[in-house]
Amino acid sequence: MGFAVSTTAHVSAYTSTGPSLQASVGSGAPGRIRPQPPDLAVVWDGSQLRPLTDKDRHQRVNIFTRHRMAMASAAAAPPQAVHPGRVPSSTLLLFSRRLPRPPPRRRRRPYRLLAAASAREMPWPHVLTVAGSDSGGGAGVQADIKACAARGAYCSSVVTAVTAQNTVGVQGIHVVPEEFIREQLNSVLSDMSVDVVKTGMLPSIGVVKVLCESLKKFPVKALVVDPVMVSTSGDTLSESSTISVYRDELFAMADIVTPNVKEASRLLGNVPLHTISDMRSAAESIYKFGPKYVLVKGGDMPESSEAIDIFFDGKEFVELHGHRIQTRNTHGTGCTLASCIASELAKGATMLHAVQVAKNFVESALLHSRDLIIGNGPQGPFDHLFKLKCPPYNVGSQPSFKPDQLFLYAVTDSRMNKKWGRSIKEAVQAAIEGGATVVQLREKDSETREFLEAAKACMEICKSSGVPLLINDRVDIALACDADGVHVGQSDMSAGEVRELLGPGKIIGVSCKTPAQAQQAWNDGADYIGCGGVFPTSTKANNPTLGFDGLKTVCLASKLPVVAIGGINASNAGSVMELGLPNLKGVAVVSALFDRQCVATETRSLKSMLINTCSRA
Ligand SMILES: Cc1ncc(COP(=O)(O)OP(=O)(O)O)c(N)n1
Ligand SMILES: Cc1ncsc1CCOP(=O)(O)O
Numbered sequence: 001m002g003f004a005v006s007t008t009a010h011v012s013a014y015t016s017t018g019p020s021l022q023a024s025v026g027s028g029a030p031g032r033i034r035p036q037p038p039d040l041a042v043v044w045d046g047s048q049l050r051p052l053t054d055k056d057r058h059q060r061v062n063i064f065t066r067h068r069m070a071m072a073s074a075a076a077a078p079p080q081a082v083h084p085g086r087v088p089s090s091t092l093l094l095f096s097r098r099l100p101r102p103p104p105r106r107r108r109r110p111y112r113l114l115a116a117a118s119a120r121e122m123p124w125p126h127v128l129t130v131a132g133s134d135s136g137g138g139a140g141v142q143a144d145i146k147a148c149a150a151r152g153a154y155c156s157s158v159v160t161a162v163t164a165q166n167t168v169g170v171q172g173i174h175v176v177p178e179e180f181i182r183e184q185l186n187s188v189l190s191d192m193s194v195d196v197v198k199t200g201m202l203p204s205i206g207v208v209k210v211l212c213e214s215l216k217k218f219p220v221k222a223l224v225v226d227p228v229m230v231s232t233s234g235d236t237l238s239e240s241s242t243i244s245v246y247r248d249e250l251f252a253m254a255d256i257v258t259p260n261v262k263e264a265s266r267l268l269g270n271v272p273l274h275t276i277s278d279m280r281s282a283a284e285s286i287y288k289f290g291p292k293y294v295l296v297k298g299g300d301m302p303e304s305s306e307a308i309d310i311f312f313d314g315k316e317f318v319e320l321h322g323h324r325i326q327t328r329n330t331h332g333t334g335c336t337l338a339s340c341i342a343s344e345l346a347k348g349a350t351m352l353h354a355v356q357v358a359k360n361f362v363e364s365a366l367l368h369s370r371d372l373i374i375g376n377g378p379q380g381p382f383d384h385l386f387k388l389k390c391p392p393y394n395v396g397s398q399p400s401f402k403p404d405q406l407f408l409y410a411v412t413d414s415r416m417n418k419k420w421g422r423s424i425k426e427a428v429q430a431a432i433e434g435g436a437t438v439v440q441l442r443e444k445d446s447e448t449r450e451f452l453e454a455a456k457a458c459m460e461i462c463k464s465s466g467v468p469l470l471i472n473d474r475v476d477i478a479l480a481c482d483a484d485g486v487h488v489g490q491s492d493m494s495a496g497e498v499r500e501l502l503g504p505g506k507i508i509g510v511s512c513k514t515p516a517q518a519q520q521a522w523n524d525g526a527d528y529i530g531c532g533g534v535f536p537t538s539t540k541a542n543n544p545t546l547g548f549d550g551l552k553t554v555c556l557a558s559k560l561p562v563v564a565i566g567g568i569n570a571s572n573a574g575s576v577m578e579l580g581l582p583n584l585k586g587v588a589v590v591s592a593l594f595d596r597q598c599v600a601t602e603t604r605s606l607k608s609m610l611i612n613t614c615s616r617a
């Protein structure tokens with residue numbers, strides 16, 4: 001008897017016997033998750049089964065509530081026979097009665113455990129695009145998937161139509177039957193924890209209605225409506241009769257609607273839109289159809305060196321100014337912009353921020369793609385994944401970070417260096433000599449120019465000894481001296497923004513005191529987290545002490561390797577490492593190394609102590 005368990009998914013068997021549930025012999029291979037919706041979903045809280053709560057829903061695990069009665073009975077009489085020892089608490093269990101082969105000699109049909117998902121598992125921001133396929137790959141579903149990928153969101157797709165299309169224009173359209181669009185929507189929305197739905201080509205009234213019905217059945221965090229009606233080549237993609245249902249039904253459900261000036265004009269009965277003031281009026285009129293925000297895009301407005309968009313939140317207008325990039329490769333910009341907005345919303349951004357990020361992204365992509373040649377027509381596609389070709393991304397090296405480098409993490413301090421009469425360079429040299437495995441320059445008082453000079457000198461030392469050099473807080477200094485990475489705290493630039501600036505090859509650390517911060521660091525693309533202060537410290541003022549309990553809580557929640565910091569020295573570092581937390585990779589130390597006469601000696605003895613402790617464990 002028992003559960004077949006793997007760390008991320010579990011397949012086993014489960015029987016319902018009257019009002020209570022009992023475990024039965026495990027069957028099926030660990031790690032396989034069946035795609036069909038389960039009949040029963042319950043949460044294992046570490047000691048018993050309980051029904052799902054709203055809180056569970058916010059953990060973004062897949063939750064199905066098709067058989068509420070079954071759930072209720074599971075809660076009413078928790079099965080004493082179930083002791084899934086290795087199933088972590090807060091685990092969502094999904095069961096189905098649909099067995100591949102009904103097992104013999106059982107009076108009742110057993111529930112088969114389909115999957116278990118820990119609430120701690122990392123959510124991946126998820127955008128569902130409901131749009132048409134562009135065979136040329138520049139717009140539609142293809143653009144949406146690339147845009148979401150570039151912005152770090154997962155993108156599922158419901159295809160509403162298949163177009164035969166290239167850089168010349170649209171040669172043919174095959175609309176997917178409405179019932180099959182409904183089936184695709186059902187498949188994705190019933191299973192995949194979609195955060196944001198983004199719409200593109202919705203070819204008919206029926207398709208818009210099917211979408212509205214599905215969204216009522218499966219509500220999502222946000223709906224981004226790009227009212228695609230006519231392609232840039234002038235071909236009609238949506239019957240003009242859909243305009244009324246767009247306005248009356250879909251817009252009312254939308255968080256943002258993103259027409260270009262031509263679309264805005266059509267939505268408003270072909271009113272002429274020539275000026276910024278016309279765009280503002282159009283945004284106001286479209287807002288009255290019910291969306292929370294409107295973005296009227298002015299990229300097509302002639303005779304302007306700028307691409308000005310109007311953002312309206314019902315009260316205020318924001319004029320968003322961008323550069324007009326001179327290129328033929330603009331096919332798919334609308335789809336891309338809307339998908340980027342959707343991705344940012346899925347990641348938790350506010351609407352205006354999402355729009356600004358999306359606009360910047362499109363502008364950068366156009367800039368990088370302006371000389372690309374794909375196809376012979378007047379409208380070429382652009383490169384959504386241009387960043388893969390940008391300098392920090394193509395240096396030919398794999399991201400260099402290895403978690404074991406956190407083992408003895410030396411953090412410099414300008415005041416201590418002054419006190420002991422040594423330069424930053426001398427301090428770093430000594431720490432490396434003593435065996436520091438990574439160095440951080442934490443220079444709170446230095447002038448920028450002086451700091452940069454010192455950082456450049458330290459880079460030379462670190463490079464030649466193979467020890468990564470990270471810069472605390474100052475992304476500008478890190479960029480200027482080509483440091484190996486940056487460490488940021490909760491009030492510094494976010495790790496996501498730092499990643500944008502540094503690229504994937506650099507190391508990014510984030511200070512975290514809570515599981516939520518650790519989760520965010522992971523979402524933002526950080527490489528490690530620093531957690532502390534573990535012990536009281538006078539090096540950093542007003543820094544709460546977490547103690548072992550706090551450190552443990554954060555480590556258990558973190559998907560990233562952790563370095564402990566705060567009041568750590570030779571007498572307590574061993575006890576930190578002896579906590580035996582698998583992702584706790586080392587200790588970060590300031591005063592115990594640098595507020596001492598001989599930095600190299602202190603570093604060496606702390607390292608020996610750590611090595612001894614860890615080799616005993
Ligand atoms: C490894 C490591 N962990 C935590 C910190 C603290 O960073 P932060 O929270 O930004 O505080 P300041 O260092 O900026 O005062 C760190 N520097 N390194
Ligand atoms: C930067 C920082 N972040 C949390 S505690 C701390 C200071 C650690 O310094 P020390 O090792 O001297 O206690």
Ligand SMILES: [Mg+2]
Nearest residue numbers: 473488489492
């Ligand atoms: Mg900081």
